[in-house]
Amino acid sequence: MASQPFVVVNPLARRASSAVAEVVGQCDRLGIPIPRSLATTREQPGSAQARQALDSGADMVIVIGGDGTVRQVARELAGTDTRISIVALGSGNVLAYNLGLANHDLATKISIALTGPSVELDVGWANLQTASGQRFDEPFLTMAGIGRDAQTVARTRLSSKVRIGAAAYALHGVRQAIRPPLPMKVQLDDDQPESVLTWTVLAGLTRQAPGGVVVYPDARPDDGLMDVLQVPIRNPVQWLPVAAKGVLNPDLDVAVLRYQQAERLRVRPFDPLPAQLDGDVVNRVVAMDARIQPRGLRVQVPPECRDGA
Template sequence: MRVAVVDNPVRDPAETALTAVHRACLCRGWPEPDVAETTVAEPGGAQARAAVEAGADLVVVIGGDGTVREVAGAMAGTGVPLGVVPRGTANLFARNLHLPYSSLERSVAIALGGEPHDVDLGRARWGTPDGAVGEGAFVVMAGVGQDARTIELVRPVLKKHIRWVAYFVPAVATLGAPLLPMRVGRDGGPVRDMRLWCLLAGNVGRIPLGIEVLPGARVDDGVLHLAAVGPTHLVGWVPIALKGLLRWRHDVPGLAYATARSVRAETDEPVTIHVDGDEHAGVVWLEARIEPRALRINLPPGPAPDA
């Protein structure tokens, strides 16, 4: 078994996870893995492509959601399994796939020897007023609106020391932000004028504390799950929050769900978007689409989990 590792050294500064992967490979009688570190200029995709081209039988990524999405985007369609050793702040992809993010030994064992499953991958494109276009893959979700502004406001120090709890501090501060006018269309169909706090397009549906943002989302169901969030009053957040926490199945005002293979949102003024937690400011349109079962990933035994 030829294993390649794409390691984010910022997320694994003491090389604890990398050492664990080395040890596990040797215990299995496998050759020592090839290792490539991510950089700011090359955050993981190039390293993953090079590993596949060099004949790797398995690629293991060590890092957070941002590194995972870069590697996943490069490996989609290759058929080479991906093993994930989560070392990020939120580890949302790992949480949704029931990958052990708090036990390094277990996460390495599944990354190397889990059951391969074919899961969906999201692709996003976005544009600015001057015509510049960006693009990237996502394994969790992409969004446009005030939720992206929340991520933009996360203080790096708070994020480092309190981990995923960091996201909730600025979230509270932005709940009263004004709704944004958007034009939203699904699958190339009619465009609707909407006023939203945010629009989410997700591959999986849960965030920390078990909050269900996109009910019913499965990582292998072949569709994007959409949430249009637009409470007209601050008090409107109460039923929305309770629905996510308690997983209510009945509708609440200011929250609508849909599914699609693709979605496009346009805004009048430049706004911030996010793609798996990485924010991009000054954007006036966002497109997202799903690639069904494009990514092969090692998971715990059993069927792919409900996300």
């Protein structure tokens, strides 16, 4: 049980103030010191608050928000003994769904956050270079992608995500599906680089994407590997078996999907493209180098997920 928890809260998240009040109430009943609450801002979306919590001796950081806030906090907590506890209230909660944390009422979510067991999960890191020469080293906990999927994410308005959830991604994804594949050069680990035409290149750490669609059937969040997916689709009709696999039968063999596993991934698009990390977009990327930090983050989970998410 935590002796020095902190709360990092996105004040724009649904029921954020109610969640903070519930954390305070449960801590009081459990005899846990009342945590200090640190709100995110547009300029400081979570990383600075997590660093402040670490510097103050936190052994647990409770994140109230969605994947973007969790990702920012994980940037600081990765490689430390401080646990991250997720109270999924954001517009995107993909990691929480994969960990069995999303489908609970608010009181149960916070009870798990405070008293649930912890597991060690892999952290992905993507080093991105943009056409203007900027470089970013960014974490991801569910997936990193470059190509049409990132264009879909970039064109999905926040207001749409809040209003209709994962369906907002699907609506924009349909529009992107009819567009042609993109030329890229892809290298896994120490293999030779390969020139490909693909709708996207995705590196996944968890099985499910937004909406519960199974994108990576064999992915585990703690196996030290990225599940790399290429989608060399040439004809929109080829999306039909892909949709059936994701929604109806994850074990369906779809020839147009190319799955591989790797510890490292290098992607060089022919033209600058957007990249997305757990739903956060970086535009005009000309190089993406992804790597794995095995079991780099301690995360509170429900008791039934103690032996694997």
